[in-house]
Amino acid sequence: MSYRIIVWVLALILLVPIAIFLVYAFAQGWFFPALWPERWDSALFLRQLADPQLRRAFGQSLIIATGVSMLALMFGYPAARVLELQTFRGRGLIYGLFFLPTVVPSVATGIGLNIVFLRLGLAGTLLGVMLVHLIPVLPYVVLTLGSSFARYDRNYEHQAAVLGASPWFVFWRVSVPMLLPSLVVAGVLAFLISWSQYVLSLLIGGGKIITLPMLLFSAASGGNQSLIASLSLIFITPLLLLLGLVARYLGSPATGATPRP
Amino acid sequence: MHTRKRIWNLAVMLGLLSLIIASCGSNAATPTSAPSSTSLDLNNWASIEQAANGQTVNWYIWGGSDSINRFVDEFYGKALKERYNITLNRVPMADTVDVVNQLLSEKEAGKTTGAVDLIWINGENFASLKQANLLRANWGQSLPNSNYVNWANPAVNLDFGEPVESLESPWSSAQFQFIYDSAKLQASELPRSYAALKDYACANPGKVSYIAPGPGAFQGTRFVKQALFEVSGGAEQWLGKFNQQLWDQWSPKLWDYFNQLEACLWREGSTYPKTENELHSLFANGEVDFSITQAIAGAGSLIKENLVPASARAFVFDDNMIGDFNYVAIPSTAPNPAAALVLANLILDPELQAAQILPENGFGLGYGIDPTKVSDPALAAKLTNAAQQLGDAATPASDLAKSLRSDIAAEYQSLIEQGWDANVLRK
Numbered sequence: 076m077s078y079r080i081i082v083w084v085l086a087l088i089l090l091v092p093i094a095i096f097l098v099y100a101f102a103q104g105w106f107f108p109a110l111w112p113e114r115w116d117s118a119l120f121l122r123q124l125a126d127p128q129l130r131r132a133f134g135q136s137l138i139i140a141t142g143v144s145m146l147a148l149m150f151g152y153p154a155a156r157v158l159e160l161q162t163f164r165g166r167g168l169i170y171g172l173f174f175l176p177t178v179v180p181s182v183a184t185g186i187g188l189n190i191v192f193l194r195l196g197l198a199g200t201l202l203g204v205m206l207v208h209l210i211p212v213l214p215y216v217v218l219t220l221g222s223s224f225a226r227y228d229r230n231y232e233h234q235a236a237v238l239g240a241s242p243w244f245v246f247w248r249v250s251v252p253m254l255l256p257s258l259v260v261a262g263v264l265a266f267l268i269s270w271s272q273y274v275l276s277l278l279i280g281g282g283k284i285i286t287l288p289m290l291l292f293s294a295a296s297g298g299n300q301s302l303i304a305s306l307s308l309i310f311i312t313p314l315l316l317l318l319g320l321v322a323r324y325l326g327s328p329a330t331g332a333t334p335r336p
Numbered sequence: 337m338h339t340r341k342r343i344w345n346l347a348v349m350l351g352l353l354s355l356i357i358a359s360c361g362s363n364a365a366t367p368t369s370a371p372s373s374t375s376l377d378l379n380n381w382a383s384i385e386q387a388a389n390g391q392t393v394n395w396y397i398w399g400g401s402d403s404i405n406r407f408v409d410e411f412y413g414k415a416l417k418e419r420y421n422i423t424l425n426r427v428p429m430a431d432t433v434d435v436v437n438q439l440l441s442e443k444e445a446g447k448t449t450g451a452v453d454l455i456w457i458n459g460e461n462f463a464s465l466k467q468a469n470l471l472r473a474n475w476g477q478s479l480p481n482s483n484y485v486n487w488a489n490p491a492v493n494l495d496f497g498e499p500v501e502s503l504e505s506p507w508s509s510a511q512f513q514f515i516y517d518s519a520k521l522q523a524s525e526l527p528r529s530y531a532a533l534k535d536y537a538c539a540n541p542g543k544v545s546y547i548a549p550g551p552g553a554f555q556g557t558r559f560v561k562q563a564l565f566e567v568s569g570g571a572e573q574w575l576g577k578f579n580q581q582l583w584d585q586w587s588p589k590l591w592d593y594f595n596q597l598e599a600c601l602w603r604e605g606s607t608y609p610k611t612e613n614e615l616h617s618l619f620a621n622g623e624v625d626f627s628i629t630q631a632i633a634g635a636g637s638l639i640k641e642n643l644v645p646a647s648a649r650a651f652v653f654d655d656n657m658i659g660d661f662n663y664v665a666i667p668s669t670a671p672n673p674a675a676a677l678v679l680a681n682l683i684l685d686p687e688l689q690a691a692q693i694l695p696e697n698g699f700g701l702g703y704g705i706d707p708t709k710v711s712d713p714a715l716a717a718k719l720t721n722a723a724q725q726l727g728d729a730a731t732p733a734s735d736l737a738k739s740l741r742s743d744i745a746a747e748y749q750s751l752i753e754q755g756w757d758a759n760v761l762r763k
Contacts, residue, residue, distance in 0.1 A: 107620075282429075289428070293428040294399065294402070
């Protein structure tokens, strides 16, 4: 019983900010002590939706976040696999190195990397921004995949190999299906983290790449609540859609230990 | 056996990865438009317009105001396209210091062609870029429309005390003003000096606040600086070069004033709003009686943005209200300097200057040019008319002129910010 109350309280805590965004995006001239806004007006919100700069930023954010989650899985899968399934000297150290970015502020890495990326010609490119997003993203991907590799039974792979499956076949038909829930969770996590990056995108993008958080932050610096709320709504909508799409994987234990029929 | 499988797996992954990176790289690294020759001839303006034809100008500009963003797109973006076939790429920044850092990084990386063509700038950011030698030189006073600029005015040729030296060109002017709600207060009840403001605050405890001085909150610093003018008996003595002795003499009196004021402030001065919009919000919700603006349209643009009630009006003290100019500058690494020059010149166009002060157009800052220098009678009439159409929400022009003071040497800026922090906030 009390468990259910906690769930409801948590749901409320998560939903209230979204409700506030909705109110602020459409309420105009709402000042204390008025109980109700002077008027409701969708003009500002619709203007943001139609704004070519916002549309471009939305598209670039989408490309970057999708690219980052794919790259993160490509790097994260082998890393997590080796770190969890093998024992070797310095394993703990390497694990630690993977988590270093979570404690080093991204401004510090960003400023240093910007100079390196400028020399390499990567600054101001989509690829450059994707690569730099991998820094905050990879620890979470490795952690998520690593925790399911820890409970991963490799005998299924051996079984398939014994029956004559090629390594590629084993990877696609045995490993991936068994790890699917945690691959999805890790990919979504990578998408979410990339989608909300500001400092690194600003530094490496150098204004050539404009992402949604950059528009959001510049609006926030002005403090116009209707504008901030409108942009926030546009910012969170794809995230809510994405979470809705993968919801069935989020609750399940991401082990893949029990193969489905 | 197993290791071989693993290696095979890894090799395939890495192979795929490098393919993707290679293909992305070739797509993303499309060469930026070659920098047009740095030897643009400002005496031959037609050649510059020709060089700018077809270019994209990357204007890095503070993006916190929806109405300013729209003004820029509507009035400059369209005119650039129609008149010069230039595309405006407005790059919104949360803080102009980010552009300064970007340019410093580009310099350190040895880039000769960067990403930034034009920056909206003044004060500390201008001083940093000037000092780092990162700005294009010798153009501000050579633009065709710079004839309309009163370069003899120290408020124009000094940017926070730093000589402009043709490194930037003005866009607009601003002057410190307060905002009150005419539905709650009569004009006769308004304080007209810092002394009167303290009396007002202590008669109405908690109804006054101001913006905390600090980097990025020049309005707060200016509020304190103006008080310094008043407690020291006048602004004139502060003009000219930085004077440590003068500062040492008067700063204790300044902190006395603010410490006496503090007890009567909103939340007894335990916390202060950090931005103009935080203060607008406190004012709009009736928590405090006054807000602060720099716009020549007074409360006009803010009313239009629904940030303050429609009954909001602007006013000034009788003296010591600091006014200044803000500018555009071109980095020496600008990829499209010709287009940047055309835009900087367009900004000074008298018709667009007349449009920028009107609150309904969303910008609302004052003239960058001197209207008396416009000889064409039709254009001059436009400028005069616009100035008369500012409406009730603006401070009367005569009040602004009477109280106008120019800003002082940049050294005082950080002394005030650090001093306020140590002597007022943390006391």
